[in-house]
Amino acid sequence: xxxxxxxxxxxxxxxxxxxxxxxxxxxxxxxxxxxxxxxxxxxxxxxxxxxxxxxxxxxxxxxxxxxxxxxxxxxxxxxxxxxxxxxxxxxxxxxxxxxxxxxxxxxxxxxxxxxxxxxxxxxxxxxxxxxxxxxxxxxxxxxxxxxxxxxx
Amino acid sequence: xxxxxxxxxxxxxxxxxxxxxxxxxxxxxxxxxxxxxxxxxxxxxxxxxxxxxxxxxxxxxxxxxxxxxxxxxxxxxxxxxxxxxxxxxxxxxxxxxxxxxxxxxxxxxxxxxxxxxxxxxxxxxxxxxxxxxxxxxxxxxxxxxxxxxxxxxxxxxxxxxxxxxxxxxxxxxxxxxxxxxxxxxxxxxxxxxxxxxxxxxxxxxxxxxxxxxx
Numbered sequence: 001x002x003x004x005x006x007x008x009x010x011x012x013x014x015x016x017x018x019x020x021x022x023x024x025x026x027x028x029x030x031x032x033x034x035x036x037x038x039x040x041x042x043x044x045x046x047x048x049x050x051x052x053x054x055x056x057x058x059x060x061x062x063x064x065x066x067x068x069x070x071x072x073x074x075x076x077x078x079x080x081x082x083x084x085x086x087x088x089x090x091x092x093x094x095x096x097x098x099x100x101x102x103x104x105x106x107x108x109x110x111x112x113x114x115x116x117x118x119x120x121x122x123x124x125x126x127x128x129x130x131x132x133x134x135x136x137x138x139x140x141x142x143x144x145x146x147x148x149x150x151x152x
Numbered sequence: 153x154x155x156x157x158x159x160x161x162x163x164x165x166x167x168x169x170x171x172x173x174x175x176x177x178x179x180x181x182x183x184x185x186x187x188x189x190x191x192x193x194x195x196x197x198x199x200x201x202x203x204x205x206x207x208x209x210x211x212x213x214x215x216x217x218x219x220x221x222x223x224x225x226x227x228x229x230x231x232x233x234x235x236x237x238x239x240x241x242x243x244x245x246x247x248x249x250x251x252x253x254x255x256x257x258x259x260x261x262x263x264x265x266x267x268x269x270x271x272x273x274x275x276x277x278x279x280x281x282x283x284x285x286x287x288x289x290x291x292x293x294x295x296x297x298x299x300x301x302x303x304x305x306x307x308x309x310x311x312x313x314x315x316x317x318x319x320x321x322x323x324x325x326x327x328x329x330x331x332x333x334x335x336x337x338x339x340x341x342x343x344x345x346x347x348x349x350x351x352x353x354x355x356x357x358x359x360x361x362x363x364x365x366x
Contacts, residue, residue, distance in 0.1 A: 041249065042210045042217060048328075050320050062319045091159065091320065093328030094312030097250075098158055120250065129248050130205050137201035141194035 035075040045072030049092035056084030157253030168259030182232040196233040203241040224300030227268030234268040267303035271296035297347025298340040305336035
């Protein structure tokens with residue numbers, strides 16, 4: 001009986017003691033992370049591409065290095081004290097690109113929402129642009145062939 | 153195959169422009185020896201259009217996909233017009249679709265244009281054989297198409313493998329480059345077959361496009 005008083009005290013303090021067996025603890029906190037999605041121009045994700053992040057105050061030394069996931073994604077939490085352009089470089093097998101992500105405080109990040117920014121053209125836009133380009137070449141060919149047409 | 157901006161150091165990009173400048177001068181000098189160079193421009197324009205859109209056509213090659221380059225075909229049909237044609241095609245690809253980059257335009261032009269001119273000379277070896285024989289023409293067309301792509305892939309590999317930035321994991325990058333080289337070897341065969349089919353078709357319907365006497 002003498003030691004029973006110790007039991008509630010121990011129960012109260014138990015959660016504060018680190019636990020090394022059986023249970024796991026997952027903590028979370030909400031942050032303004034930047035997520036990038038790297039893909040080839042045909043929409044295929046750049047899996048396991050190397051990512052290098054450069055902070056605005058030091059564009060020559062990497063601030064963070066990592067690898068994209070299977071769907072070409074990579075997320076990082078920029079230092080909120082460092083406002084400005086965060087450069088993210090993605091490269092795999094000699095192919096890659098870099099993007100500058102502006103970080104201007106939490107309000108700006110909240111406004112960005114879940115919409116992807118940047119990226120390339122849609123398929124329809126590409127077809128239209130390619131058609132215009134091809135028409136330019138055909139026009140050049142027709143222009144230089146005009147004398148031949150007149151002769152025949 | 154196209155090297156984008158920021159992949160190679162500035163010295164390589166400037167060197168690429170120097171080589172491209174030299175090749176353009178040499179090509180224009182050769183073109184100027186033609187009786188009427190402007191007569192060839194319609195053909196060069198159409199082949200430039202084909203080269204320009206080829207990079208947008210993706211061929212699934214599991215686990216990835218490839219896009220045609222067609223520098224061998226351009227070389228076989230255009231000869232010394234191939235280098236300016238490829239430079240113009242690459243310029244529009246970079247500006248409109250971000251395939252390659254403006255800072256690496258010289259490197260890309262040299263990488264794809266020089267093998268194209270070499271493929272033209274390789275294709276001309278078919279003339280060593282008697283003209284009625286069709287087989288040498290087709291064989292050299294295949295070799296020219298495949299060689300141009302393979303040589304471009306080797307130059308690309310040499311450039312990107314020797315300029316891996318210090319902050320990257322070189323082993324992982326090399327692994328990806330070597331894997332890409334396997335894909336390019338298959339692409340070389342595809343481009344060789346494509347060149348062979350087109351040359352065979354042109355020989356039947358319009359042999360003067362290949363400077364071949366029917």
